[in-house]
Amino acid sequence: MNQGDEPVTIAQQARFLAVALIVGALTGVFGGFFHLAIDWIIDWPTWLADHAEGWLLVAASATMTMAATLLAVFITRRFAPEASGSGVPEIEGAIAGIRHVHWERVLPVKFIAGIAAIGSGLVLGREGPTIHMGGSVALAASEKFRLSTEDRQALLAAGAGAGLACAFNAPMSAVLFVIEETRKQFPYSFQNYMGVFAAAIAGTVVTQIISGARPWLPLPAGVAGLASLPVFAALGIIQGAVGVLFNRSIMAMLDVAAAWQHRAPFVWPALVGLLVGALMIVAPLTVTGGERVISQIAVLPPSAGVLLILAVARYFTSVACYSVGTPGGIFAPILSVATCIGLAFGVLLQMTFPEELSSLGVTPVSFGIVAMSALFSAAVHAPAVGVVLVVELTGAYALVLPMLTACLTASLVARWLGGRPIYEQMLERTLAAAGRTPPSSADVGLAADSNRPAT
The missing domain is CATH 1.10.3080.10 (Clc chloride channel)
Structure with a gap:
């Protein structure tokens, strides 16, 4: 017992x-x-x-x-x-x-x-x-x-x-x-x-x-009619595929960085640092954790083309920066990439179907907010956390149903494409590097049970 x-x-x-x-x-x-x-x-x-x-x-x-x-x-x-x-x-x-x-x-x-x-x-x-x-x-x-x-x-x-x-x-x-x-x-x-x-x-x-007490990213969420849910489901499908690609890119770049470290221990971090430092002046929206970036592009969204370029740029800088081996997380970078994709999706829809989108009460910012929860779900495989986290960050309570819809499709697509939780993969990689066999789910449960006091 x-x-x-x-x-x-x-x-x-x-x-x-x-x-x-x-x-x-x-x-x-x-x-x-x-x-x-x-x-x-x-x-x-x-x-x-x-x-x-x-x-x-x-x-x-x-x-x-x-x-x-x-x-x-x-x-x-x-x-x-x-x-x-x-x-x-x-x-x-x-x-x-x-x-x-x-x-x-x-x-x-x-x-x-x-x-x-x-x-x-x-x-x-x-x-x-x-x-x-x-x-x-x-x-x-x-x-x-x-x-x-x-x-x-x-x-x-x-x-x-x-x-x-x-x-x-x-x-x-x-x-x-x-x-x-x-x-x-x-x-x-x-x-x-x-x-x-x-x-x-x-x-x-x-x-x-x-x-201070405030939402981390207070954004104008707007509302979303029930008829808009299929559109948010489509956004979730896109984010599900991006999430799988993001996780695989992270793991592949960690292997690249490990190879560099074996040959020349500090060259890879130096190269990434030089690139990021230059971008801090030349293209500041492509670097930093992403908090200020999200606020800036959500208030005045650029064109869809600029947003997609920014999404690609932040995708690669996120992957490269995580691989250098300094302390730092991936939540905020994931959210910033997702916002760029969601805003671009919304801007394109607004250009193509302006009257229909207006009648649904949806704005490009709505898609940017929902995209954050969807990409988080696809990468981390924690959809409930994704929804609640984004709601607490943005105060977008009116978008809970669209978030649930997008997270559902994102999670399903990520699983069907063979995606796995990013932290699970990282733990397995760490154990393998230490010469230990990564445990199965059953092994993890037995390890936890063996540490509990017996009667």
Whole structure:
């Protein structure tokens, strides 16, 4: 019998929830200041433009991003190689009992190197580092309070959820992320489930105290009539195919970067840093995490051609930047690519069927918002998280039904095309690199069960 079936006293539940609240609050502190630091640093091209111009400005910008990228890569490789990338696969592996998170080194490296990488302009999301930091805080608390193995696994998931909550100011998405993304590993019980709630609440509250309470991307959503649902389903089909292609490109580029690292360890990060730094001046919409990009193009959408070019450009910069091995996530880059595709889809429809689209109450921005949830679902294979996350980010509650429709078709198309969850593939790749055989779904469940106390 596992802990979920044993009677748990009120005192035990209260103690666990208190620890979860502490973990959530500390995650909110780290995440809140992490975001503030990036928000302050990311404006460095404006400062640089006051002291240089022309090709000198481009060269200086490329050099600065390259230096910051190399610094982040060096810190990560030297002190905590497992801190590279988003950290979500590491957390999932740790919950399943097949990976170990060295929180003492992951926490500072993820914080410092993440600020350097994302603040330099690399196309990386902030949610990966905060999720990994949340899990690291949870492990530190588990050791401090001497929790059991199952409680440690549950608190690890709660800390990761708090990291997502503070990254996007999205507590409900954080709870669903734990349920949907770690469903094979999470030791479910009432106490553990409530612990996730407690950590998400605390993380969001602290983040709001530090950075304010508002949707991350408040956009004019508009409305969508029932007759528009087939159109949103068609958008989901497109995003399903893009999601599969995106995941395969990420995995292929990781292999390319690994080959470069074997021959010349820092050449690939240097090249990517130079390119991104130059684009920061020449084509700023093609780089950075994507938060400001989404806001800019949604307020005044460019032509469909420009949007498609921007989608392709951000697709490749996202894949290239993730492969260099610095801390950083893929949520925000996925959302920005999706917005470009969705807006282009909407603009083309508006040009072709202006009266029909107007009668349905749909605008190009509506397609941009729905596209975010659809592409997220296709890449991560977590459609419920995709819908709720985008709703919390944008406040687009009127588009829930179109989102569900698009996520349904995107998920089906991604599965039928042979797509697999991106984090599952990353975890398997990490285990293979370490000389371990990637576990099957049944193996993961047995690993989690073997770590639970027996009667």
